[in-house]
Amino acid sequence: MRDSPVVRHILSMEKKGMVFGLDGIRSILEAIGNPQNGYKTLHVGGTNGKGSVTKILSTILTQHGLTTGRYTSPHLHSITERFSVNEKDIDYEEFVEISEYIWKKIEEKGLLDSFTFFDFTTALAFEYFKKKSVEIAVIEVGLGGRLDSTNVIFPLVSVITNVSYDHMDYLGKTISSIAREKAGIIKEETPCVTGTKGVALKVIKDVAKQKNAPLYILGRDFSFQRKNEKVMEYKGLRWHLPNLYINLLGDHQFFNTALALCVLEILEEKGFKLEEPKIREGLSKVQWMGRLEVVKERPMIILDGAHNVHGLSALSQYVLKNLSEKKIICIFGVMKDKEFRKMAKEISLWAQEIILTRPSVERALEVPKLKECLPYAHTTDSVKEALIYAKSVADDKDVIIVTGSLFTVAEARSLIDEIF
Numbered sequence: 001m002r003d004s005p006v007v008r009h010i011l012s013m014e015k016k017g018m019v020f021g022l023d024g025i026r027s028i029l030e031a032i033g034n035p036q037n038g039y040k041t042l043h044v045g046g047t048n049g050k051g052s053v054t055k056i057l058s059t060i061l062t063q064h065g066l067t068t069g070r071y072t073s074p075h076l077h078s079i080t081e082r083f084s085v086n087e088k089d090i091d092y093e094e095f096v097e098i099s100e101y102i103w104k105k106i107e108e109k110g111l112l113d114s115f116t117f118f119d120f121t122t123a124l125a126f127e128y129f130k131k132k133s134v135e136i137a138v139i140e141v142g143l144g145g146r147l148d149s150t151n152v153i154f155p156l157v158s159v160i161t162n163v164s165y166d167h168m169d170y171l172g173k174t175i176s177s178i179a180r181e182k183a184g185i186i187k188e189e190t191p192c193v194t195g196t197k198g199v200a201l202k203v204i205k206d207v208a209k210q211k212n213a214p215l216y217i218l219g220r221d222f223s224f225q226r227k228n229e230k231v232m233e234y235k236g237l238r239w240h241l242p243n244l245y246i247n248l249l250g251d252h253q254f255f256n257t258a259l260a261l262c263v264l265e266i267l268e269e270k271g272f273k274l275e276e277p278k279i280r281e282g283l284s285k286v287q288w289m290g291r292l293e294v295v296k297e298r299p300m301i302i303l304d305g306a307h308n309v310h311g312l313s314a315l316s317q318y319v320l321k322n323l324s325e326k327k328i329i330c331i332f333g334v335m336k337d338k339e340f341r342k343m344a345k346e347i348s349l350w351a352q353e354i355i356l357t358r359p360s361v362e363r364a365l366e367v368p369k370l371k372e373c374l375p376y377a378h379t380t381d382s383v384k385e386a387l388i389y390a391k392s393v394a395d396d397k398d399v400i401i402v403t404g405s406l407f408t409v410a411e412a413r414s415l416i417d418e419i420f
Contacts, residue, residue: 004096006103011079013117020147024115028123029152031105035130039069041153042263045141045185046161046195047178048310049256052248052288053159054140056260060282061136062086064274069129069137071122071150076290076410083125085132098127118142122149144171146184156270157263158185158192158213161256163200164310165339179203186213193262194218195255216262224258226251229322234258237265241276245284249292251321252314257283290409292318296420298396300326303413305406309339312346315403319350327398331386332377333357333408336365343404344373351401353393354378357386359407383411387419 029036042057044050051072058070068086075081083090102123106112122142129137139155141148163179171178179200186192186204188211195218196204208215216222222236227243232254234241239261246257261279268274290305292315306312319328330351334340347354354377358364367379380386383402390400402412 002093002096004100006100007096010099010103010117010120013120020144022147022149022152024119025122025149025152027109027111028102028106028115028119029126031109031111032102032123032127036126036153038130039134040136041155042136042138042157042159043141043150043153043155043185044138044159044161045145045148045182046159047164047182048308048314049161049195049252049259050140050159052253052256052291053161053260053263054138055288056257056283056286057138057263058084059087059286060260060264060279061138063278063282063285064272066272067133067135069125069132069134070140071125071129071137072140073118073121073142074406076406077414079121081289082121083128085129085134090128094128095124098124098131102127116149119149141182141185144178144181144184146181148185151185154187155190157266158187158190159259159263160185160192160194160196160204161259162195162197162310163204164308175199176203180207183207186211189213191216191266193259193266195259216266218255218258218262222258222262222265224254226254232257234261236262239265239276241279244280247284247286248288249294250314250318252317253292290406290413295413295416299394300399301416301420302399302401303409304401304403305409306343306403307335307338307405309342309346312343312403315401316346316349319401323399324350327352327394329353329355329390329394329398329400331355331357331383331390331400331402331408331412332370332374332404333359333383333386334365334370334404335361335363335407336369337363338365338405340365340370340404341373344370347403348374355380355386355389357381357383357408359383359405359411361407364405364407383408384415384419387412387415391419 044054061068070084080089171181183204191214193216225233293303306315328351356367356370356377357380
């Protein structure tokens with residue numbers, strides 16, 4: 001891989017954190033000719049599940065032979081994972097080439113100090129999709145919605161998966177304030193699909209009404225029923241799809257799949273030719289790294305990037321329903337801006353042994369602070385040390401679960417073959 005000073009600088013910008021607002025992204029896009037206007041888009045926001053919905057949609061649309069872009073964040077191992085066409089990540093050389101092209105354009109316009117890391121990667125995604133002549137791109141919101149860099153598109157359909165407490169320093173301290181930020185992706189007269197409930201749903205209904213946007217609500221307009229661990233039935237706006245096999249673990253993926261299928265029904269109304277066999281084929285192929293991902297069998301090792309209370313609750317449901325007869329060893333490392341006390345409480349419901357650790361990122365919570373919540377847990381200084389200890393206390397029939405953050409999961413994933 002060739003070295004690029006531009007790419008080095010862009011990657012270093014990630015550590016500077018988040019700055020909300022659309023001025024930076026708009027100025028970059030203006031400088032490169034607004035590539036995002038050259039193809040159709042879908043926009044997926046929400047607190048949890050937005051990456052899964054994005055991945056499901058992208059896989060099914062690709063299965064139909066549509067040239068499909070997908071933009072997601074964060075990445076696990078390489079920044080190139082964020083940009084995909086037809087479920088193939090961008091080639092690193094092409095990533096460098098487009099980065100240098102965009103950098104040159106913004107340098108010419110004197111814009112070098114006016115954007116964030118996420119502004120740049122979002123612009124890069126839009127330019128890459130234009131270069132690859134995509135027909136449709138599925139764009140995942142980074143954080144929030146209203147002021148997120150991705151909120152410059154005018155999609156065919158918007159999705160708000162759900163709303164729960166996360167990133168409160170940025171989005172507000174109440175569910176209604178968080179919901180209002182996420183509802184910022186709803187566009188005038190543009191259909192919106194949601195799985196939200198309660199206060200959040202009330203906010204989203206209000207915003208949809210103001211924008212004259214048709215709103216499709218899970219449980220009211222479409223529904224799903226779990227049949228077994230990986231099989232569901234979908235009853236939609238027009239479709240009825242029994243015995244759908246989903247290649248993802250966890251009942252929450254039925255929820256995510258139902259949202260994706262409702263989006264596809266709306267696309268069909270807009271003239272997309274969609275076929276049931278190809279929808280089924282796509283669902284049977286979908287893969288999503290680090291989300292209830294089984295990477296070893298003996299002992300079973302599961303990686304799940306649950307990074308907030310809602311995500312850990314979904315993990316808990318899966319474990320209690322499917323692994324209650326097993327001894328569970330949990331490796332837990334979390335970011336300091338999360339509700340780590342509540343997350344620790346979730347883990348204590350099902351883990352017989354807990355190993356606390358800290359991934360090597362600045363935002364990670366120090367282990368002594370985490371131990372205050374789980375005084376009986378074993379502590380380690382690194383994810384590698386945590387895996388080595390887990391191996392020493394596990395036998396072939398046990399289950400090791402790594403969770404708490406995608407950063408923790410990413411480190412573990414890169415070390416597992418070396419240690420096990």
